[in-house]
Amino acid sequence: xxxxxxxxxxxxxxAGTVTGSKTLVEAQGQRILIDCGLFQGIKDxxxxxxxxxPVDPGSIDCIILTHAHLDxxxxxxxxxxxGFKGLIYCxxxxxxxxxxxxxxxxxxxxxxxxxxxxxxxxxxxxxxPLYTASDAKQVSSFFSEHEYNSWVFITPTxxxxxxNAGHIIGSAMVELKIGEKKILFSGDxxxxxxxxxxxxxxxxxxxxxxxxxxxxxxEHKVVDLREELTSIILETxxxxxxxxxxxxxxxxxxxxxxxxxxxxxxxxxxxxPIYLDSPMAIEATLVFDKYPSxxxxxKYDLSRMYESIHFISDYQASxxxxxxxxxxxxxxxxxxxxxxxxxxxxxxxxxVAKNMLLFTxxxxxxxxxxxxxxxSKFIKFxxxxxxxxCEVKSISSMSAHADRxxxxxxxxxxxxxxxxxxxxxxxxxxxxSFRVLLESKLxxxxxxxxxxxxxxx
Ligand SMILES: [Zn+2]
Numbered sequence: 001x002x003x004x005x006x007x008x009x010x011x012x013x014x015a016g017t018v019t020g021s022k023t024l025v026e027a028q029g030q031r032i033l034i035d036c037g038l039f040q041g042i043k044d045x046x047x048x049x050x051x052x053x054p055v056d057p058g059s060i061d062c063i064i065l066t067h068a069h070l071d072x073x074x075x076x077x078x079x080x081x082x083g084f085k086g087l088i089y090c091x092x093x094x095x096x097x098x099x100x101x102x103x104x105x106x107x108x109x110x111x112x113x114x115x116x117x118x119x120x121x122x123x124x125x126x127x128x129p130l131y132t133a134s135d136a137k138q139v140s141s142f143f144s145e146h147e148y149n150s151w152v153f154i155t156p157t158x159x160x161x162x163x164n165a166g167h168i169i170g171s172a173m174v175e176l177k178i179g180e181k182k183i184l185f186s187g188d189x190x191x192x193x194x195x196x197x198x199x200x201x202x203x204x205x206x207x208x209x210x211x212x213x214x215x216x217x218x219e220h221k222v223v224d225l226r227e228e229l230t231s232i233i234l235e236t237x238x239x240x241x242x243x244x245x246x247x248x249x250x251x252x253x254x255x256x257x258x259x260x261x262x263x264x265x266x267x268x269x270x271x272x273p274i275y276l277d278s279p280m281a282i283e284a285t286l287v288f289d290k291y292p293s294x295x296x297x298x299k300y301d302l303s304r305m306y307e308s309i310h311f312i313s314d315y316q317a318s319x320x321x322x323x324x325x326x327x328x329x330x331x332x333x334x335x336x337x338x339x340x341x342x343x344x345x346x347x348x349x350x351x352v353a354k355n356m357l358l359f360t361x362x363x364x365x366x367x368x369x370x371x372x373x374x375x376s377k378f379i380k381f382x383x384x385x386x387x388x389x390c391e392v393k394s395i396s397s398m399s400a401h402a403d404r405x406x407x408x409x410x411x412x413x414x415x416x417x418x419x420x421x422x423x424x425x426x427x428x429x430x431x432x433s434f435r436v437l438l439e440s441k442l443x444x445x446x447x448x449x450x451x452x453x454x455x456x457x
Contacts, residue, residue: 005179007457009210012054013037014425015451017045018214019071021425023185024055027178030158031055033063034174034185034210038074038105038130041364049075049130054452058083064160065090066187067171068097068250074105076139077131087144089152091162093170093294095143096287097250099136104249104280106136108339148172148201163201166190167400168251169287169294171197175206181457182206184418188214188425189402189410195255196288196295200402202413208457209411209418213426213448215403216434223397226268229259232358232393233269233329240327241354241390246342246369248335248361249281251400254288256331256360258297261305275321277312277341278333285311322348335361337368343381355390360398404434408441421446422455 007027013020013035020039025032039045057079065073065088076088076098090098109129116127146152146162153159157179162172167190174185184206192199236243247253253276263269276282289306292299312318321330322344333340349355363369368379372392378385402410411417421444423431428448435446449455 005181007178007181007183008454009183009422009449009457010054010454011424011449011451013039013048013075013451014071015449015453016428016431017041017451018425018427019045020048020075021066021072022075023210023424024060025176025178025183028155028158030155031060032154032158032176033060034176035066035072035187036063036074036076036079037072038070040071040074042366049078053079053082056083058085060084060086062086062154063088064174064176064185065094065098066165066174066185067168068094068101069168069188070101070105072187073098073101077102077106077135080138080142081131081135084142086142088139088142089144089146089160089162091148091170091172091294092145093287093291094172095145096290097168097170097284098143099140100280100283100287101250102136102139103133106131106133163203164198166194166197166200169197169254169291173201173203175203181208183208183210183457185210186212188212188400189407190400191220191402192406192409194296194400196251196258196297198296200410202410205414205416206418208420208422210422210424211407211411212401213423213431213434214401215399215407216423216426216430216432216437217404218430219403219405220399221397225395225397226259226263228395228397230263230268232356232395233263233272236354236356236391237270237272237327239354241352241356242325242327242345242349243329243356243358244342244345244349244390245329245331245358245360246335246337247276247278247281247331247333249278249284249333252335252361252398253278253281253331254285255398257285257309258305260329261308264308265304272327272329273310274308274329274331275310275312276331277318277321277345278331279313281331281333282311282313318344325349336363336370337372337379337381347382347386349390351387351389353389353391357388357390357392359392359394404437407434408437411438411442411444417442417444419445420457423448
C-alpha cells in the first residue's frame with residue numbers, strides 16, 4: 001500500500017460513550033466526517049461540546065449524516081459557524097428531520113443560556129448558547145439528499161452509498177469506498193423487526209466495519225408490546241383516568257400512534273380520544289406522512305392512523321385539552337420531562353391517583369423522568385414542587401437499537417467477514433462485552449477505540 005492509499009479513522013465522539021458521534025475519515029487528501037453529533041448526558045460529556053474542534057472545520061470536505069438524532073447531527077451548527085463549507089450528504093427524511101431537531105436544539109440552547117443568566121448560575125460572566133435557532137437555520141443550505149443504494153462520488157476515487165439502517169425513518173448505514181477498500185459505518189442499527197420500518201440491510205462484504213455497540217452487553221426482553229399497552233390503557237380507562245405518555249418526537253411517537261390505532265381498529269381498546277400535543281412531534285409526523293415508501297406501512301394505513309389522532313399545535317387548544325378531566329390518552333413532549341407541554345399535564349393530573357404516567361423510552365440520569373421512575377414522590381417544575389400521586393409505569397421494550405444477538409446475526413449473514421470490526425457508540429463495558437462475544441463466535445478481529453484515538457486501516 002502506498003502512502004496515498006492510507007486511510008485513517010479518528011474517533012472524535014461516540015467512542016467510550018453513546019453520544020457525540022463523529023468519526024473523521026482522512027484519505028487521499030480528503031477529510032470526511034461521518035456524523036456530527038452533540039455530546040449529551042452528564043456534565044463532563046456535555047463540556048466536550050465547548051472544546052475547540054480538533055481540526056479546522058474549514059478543512060473538512062463533507063459530512064455524511066447517518067440519521068437525524070441529536071447525538072448524530074446536533075453539532076453541525078457549531079461546525080458551520082466555525083467555517084465548514086462542504087456538503088452534508090444524507091437521505092431526504094434525514095434532512096427534513098434534522099432541520100426540525102436542530103431548530104429545536106438551538107431554541108433550547110438559547111433558553112438554557114437565558115435561564116442561567118437570569119439566575120446567575122453560570123460560572124462564566126455570561127452564559128452563551130452553543131448555537132442559536134438562527135445558527136441552526138444556516139445549516140439548511142448545505143444538504144445534499146440521496147436515495148438508498150445509489151453511489152455518490154465525492155472524488156473520482158472516493159464514493160459512498162447509503163443503506164437502510166432500520167433505526168428511524170431515513171436512517172442509513174454508510175458504505176464508503178476509497179480506492180479499492182470498502183468501509184461500512186453502521187450508524188445506529190435498528191431492530192431485526194422494526195414496527196414501522198424495514199429491517200437493516202443485509203451486507204455481503206466490506207473490508208472494515210465500524211459498528212455501534214449501544215446494546216453490546218444486553219438482549220431485549222421478549223414481551224408482547226400490544227398486550228402490555230392494551231392492559232395499561234384498559235386499567236386507566238376503567239377507573240376513568242387520563243393516560244399521559246411523554247413523547248420522543250421522532251419514531252417513538254409515530255410507533256405509539258401506530259399501536260394505538262391498531263388496538264382501536266381491532267376493538268381491543270375503547271374509542272377514547274387520543275391527542276398528540278407537541279408541535280415538534282407533529283412536524284416530525286408530517287415528515288413520516290410525506291415519505292410512505294421509506295416505511296413498511298401502506299400509504300392507506302399511514303393516513304388512517306394519523307386520522308385517528310387529534311393534533312394539537314395551537315397553545316390555546318392545548319390549554320383546553322389540559323384542563324379537561326375526561327378520560328383520554330395524551331402524547332406530549334418532552335420524552336424525559338425536561339420541558340415541553342407534558343409539564344402542563346403533570347401539573348394538573350399527576351396528583352390524581354386514577355391517572356397514569358407511562359414512559360416509553362430511556363430516561364437519562366438527572367432528568368425528571370428518571371427521578372419519577374426511581375420513585376420520587378415530588379418533582380420540581382414551574383418553580384415549585386408537585387406531588388407524584390398517579391400511577392407510573394414504563395414500557396422498556398421499545399428500543400430503536402438492535403441488541404447484541406441481533407447484531408451478531410446480522411454479521412453472520414455476511415458472505416465474507418470484514419478484516420476488522422471497530423466498535424463505537426457504546427459505553428466501555430457495552431463495547432467490551434460485545435467485542436468478547438464477537439471474537440468468541442466469529443473469526444474476526446475486533447477493536448474498541450478510545451475517544452480521540454486514530455486507527456490506520
Ligand atoms: Zn439514533
